Amino acid sequence: xxxxxxxxxxLQAEIAALRRACEDQPAPWEEKSGxxxxxxxxxxxxxxGWKSSKDLxxxxxxxxxxxxxxxxxxxxxxxxxxxxxxDLTGTEMTEKSIRKVLQxxxxxxxxxxxxxxxxxxxxEIQNKERLSSAVTDLNIIMEPTECSExxxxxxxxxxxxxxxMFFRSLHFFVEWFEYRKRTFxxxxx
Amino acid sequence: MEQTNPLRPDGESKGGVLAHLERLExxxxxxxxxxxxxxxxxxxxxxLGTKIHKLRRLRDELRAAVRHRQASVKASIxxxxxTLAVEMSEQEVxxxxxxxxxxxxxxYRFTGLSGKLTSRGVCVCISTAFEGTLxxxxxxxxxxxxxxxxxxxxxxxxxxxxxxxxxxxxxxIQHFLFSLCEYLNAxxxxxxxxxxxxxxxxxxxxxxxxxxxxxxxxxxxxxxxPGGQSFPFCARLLYKDLTATLPTDVTVTYQGVEPLxxxxxxxRASHETLxxxxxxxxxxxxxxxxxxxLDMSLVS
Numbered sequence: 001x002x003x004x005x006x007x008x009x010x011l012q013a014e015i016a017a018l019r020r021a022c023e024d025q026p027a028p029w030e031e032k033s034g035x036x037x038x039x040x041x042x043x044x045x046x047x048x049g050w051k052s053s054k055d056l057x058x059x060x061x062x063x064x065x066x067x068x069x070x071x072x073x074x075x076x077x078x079x080x081x082x083x084x085x086x087d088l089t090g091t092e093m094t095e096k097s098i099r100k101v102l103q104x105x106x107x108x109x110x111x112x113x114x115x116x117x118x119x120x121x122x123x124e125i126q127n128k129e130r131l132s133s134a135v136t137d138l139n140i141i142m143e144p145t146e147c148s149e150x151x152x153x154x155x156x157x158x159x160x161x162x163x164x165m166f167f168r169s170l171h172f173f174v175e176w177f178e179y180r181k182r183t184f185x186x187x188x189x
Numbered sequence: 190m191e192q193t194n195p196l197r198p199d200g201e202s203k204g205g206v207l208a209h210l211e212r213l214e215x216x217x218x219x220x221x222x223x224x225x226x227x228x229x230x231x232x233x234x235x236x237l238g239t240k241i242h243k244l245r246r247l248r249d250e251l252r253a254a255v256r257h258r259q260a261s262v263k264a265s266i267x268x269x270x271x272t273l274a275v276e277m278s279e280q281e282v283x284x285x286x287x288x289x290x291x292x293x294x295x296x297y298r299f300t301g302l303s304g305k306l307t308s309r310g311v312c313v314c315i316s317t318a319f320e321g322t323l324x325x326x327x328x329x330x331x332x333x334x335x336x337x338x339x340x341x342x343x344x345x346x347x348x349x350x351x352x353x354x355x356x357x358x359x360x361x362i363q364h365f366l367f368s369l370c371e372y373l374n375a376x377x378x379x380x381x382x383x384x385x386x387x388x389x390x391x392x393x394x395x396x397x398x399x400x401x402x403x404x405x406x407x408x409x410x411x412x413x414x415p416g417g418q419s420f421p422f423c424a425r426l427l428y429k430d431l432t433a434t435l436p437t438d439v440t441v442t443y444q445g446v447e448p449l450x451x452x453x454x455x456x457r458a459s460h461e462t463l464x465x466x467x468x469x470x471x472x473x474x475x476x477x478x479x480x481x482x483l484d485m486s487l488v489s
Binding site: 004005007008011012014015018019021022056057059060062063064065066067069070073074075076078079080081082083105107118122132133134135136138160161162163164167168 | 374
């Protein structure tokens with residue numbers, strides 16, 4: 001009987017504790033405070049997120065206007081760019097304080113109705129006196145492909161590995177083309 | 190003793206789980222009271238057994254109720270979390286966009302012209318290169334106001350910046366910058382050729398390379414066969430067109446007393462043509478390659 005009485009007391013104690021636990025956690029549908037508390041916790045976490053989101057938005061806006069300016073200025077609209085770097089410095093070179101780095105660049109975009117995709121490599125050699133950077137490979141894919149004048153300066157640019165010449169020529173060519181088109185349109189009427 | 194009903198589904202029971210538990214408890218306290226009444230030992234033992242049984246049941250139901258509530262709270266948080274998830278992914282999208290825009294801005298230097306917006310206007314960066322080799326960059330800081338002004342710049346003093354600005358700055362910024370680009374790239378290219386001649390082909394030069402800051406007037410003496418008996422040639426290169434990297438006027442003269450033989454005269458003339466049509470250092474590279482062949486022909 002004693003053990004049974006002991007068990008009764010233990011059970012009663014546990015029941016009391018469980019009842020308290022039940023009260024501490026009101027059912028979601030009975031009281032909003034639980035959800036409120038968890039929501040507050042989430043809000044606090046994301047309020048910092050909100051702040052940086054606002055910063056991000058304003059930063060993005062500023063940079064996008066910078067991009068729009070450059071696009072108008074150069075006449076070139078770059079849409080995508082990625083770069084990979086490979087350190088080619090050998091142990092011998094490190095001893096002589098020479099560093100060799102190969103960069104692989106990929107960019108694409110358009111100039112009015114002409115779209116381009118460039119893949120080029122730049123080899124950077126740094127020795128004690130100076131840093132030299134040279135384009136070692138240049139591949140240009142253009143769309144439309146049928147235009148002979150376009151293909152001409154594209155192959156010349158590829159040959160000479162002249163990036164700037166390519167972009168400058170592209171801009172002038174397209175401008176001239178657009179001007180010619182407008183002139184013809186004008187005369188049609 | 191009353192028979193208690195099995196636990197009904199929470200949503201449907203009147204007053205909910207708590208009420209049901211209260212009912213159970215009431216029953217428990219009733220049976221407790223009952224057990225306190227004087228009874229025979231046997232009856233007491235039996236009452237106790239039942240009491241324990243009921244207490245155990247109450248405890249189990251309470252445990253289940255607590256677990257159930259914990260699960261529900263978690264579920265309700267999960268219901269709120271999707272919004273958080275949406276906020277998070279919106280941020281991720283923004284961050285990705287930002288990274289992309291930053292990268293594309295970097296890429297503009299490969300077009301030769303790039304820049305940054307400033308509080309006053311814009312700071313344009315002009316990159317120069319000679320064929321495949323990337324060279325120095327220069328900047329021009331423009332103040333957007335009427336009239337448009339150059340706040341400061343890193344353009345060398347011998348480049349006719351004011352002249353170009355006077356022609357185009359107020360009417361067409363693009364034209365101004367493209368023109369400046371041309372001058373700077375040409376200067377950079379000429380300088381590069383002269384530097385390469387000095388550093389790579391010093392062996393073929395018989396005296397110092399004379400040049401002006403603009404690198405559009407070069408003068409040097411050279412010999413195709415450094416150890417040989419012949420007199421050196423003297424070259425004078427004038428680049429009248431400051432937007433060009435090839436000279437407009439070239440004179441190659443012979444510094445000897447005796448008149449040149451036919452073959453030498455042919456060479457002298459061909460050199461003049463070479464300097465007009467090919468970059469300086471490339472001409473010398475071809476000299477270096479032909480060096481041995483030339484020696485052979487001179488002997489005969």
